[in-house]
Amino acid sequence: MQGAKCKVRGISFFVFVGILLLLVADVMGQFGDRRGGRRFGGRREIVPMERDIFPGNVFTFCRAQYTMGGGWGRAGRGGWATDYPEADENFSLRLSQITTLNINRTEEGQFQHAIVQLDEDELFKYPFLYMCNVHRMQLTGSEQVGLRSYLLRGGFMMVDDFWGDEGWENWVYEIEQVFSPGEYPMVEIPLDHEIFHIVFDLDEVPQVPGIHSWGGPGVSYEIRWRYDHFGNKARCWGIFDHSGRLMVVAIHNTDLGDGWEREGVDIDYFKEYSAPKAYPMGINIVVYAMTH
DSSP: OTTSEEOGGGGHHHHHHHHHHHHHHHHHHTTTTTTTOOEETTEEOOOOOOTTOSTTOSBOEEEEEOOBTTSSOSSSTTOTTTTTTHHHHHHHHHHHHHSOOOBOBOTTSOBOEEEEETTSGGGGGOSEEEEEOGGGBOOOHHHHHHHHHHHHTTOEEEEEEEOHHHHHHHHHHHHHHHSOTTTSOEEEOOTTSGGGTSSEEOSSOOOOOOTTSOOOTTOOSOTTSOOTTTOSSOEEEEEEOTTSOEEEEEEESOOHHHHHHTTTTOHHHIIIIIIIIIHHHHHHHHHHHHHO
């Protein structure tokens, strides 16, 4: 991918775990002769281990279904299902190609993804949650309670594709129904934070416009929104718990999901946004979430 440098350090955690497992197995194997184990050339016989041998040892891209003004819905501006399912499927594919994360698949090899409501127990099966297009999100009381419990019990949420003054104001209002103002403050994440460097080295918060709202050369923000109070630059915000664990990453004024969904629509869009910006930032966020 152009525009972002991929580093081995970002996946060293998985290499370390693999080496550790092999070392433990090797030590146990030293006693093979005494217990009837077979050994070859002075070493034990190694049993091949499949990546799926441990139940639940897979990553599933999970999307939040939330209540919107006007009721449930998938269509129209502000829908929770914007870019679904192509964004979820394409991102899972790229994540499997670039990292060592074991991605959930069907027996036929298709990537599995999930949709959960914020007030159902199913939510707690997934350590990573993706939420998008929160301009018209209106969480119910039970959704607020469910999301709060999910985040404080160790869940991680990524918020994407909300633009301009309207998107920001609604997001702030809704998250303050989950965490009261000042309880878990939302702060801007600096560019030297690990989340910008764990797999790909990024020197900016990537701004990715939706392909149909692209303002043309030199204009990377979506021109249909108002930017009177909060500006049109992409900014990355985080919410940390009291122990310093990052619970929420919200990127304002960017649409990473469209970069994933539309990667095959226009080669220029792919080269300018999908490959160097949308995928690197998304992959960094997921790997960080799954290793911290």
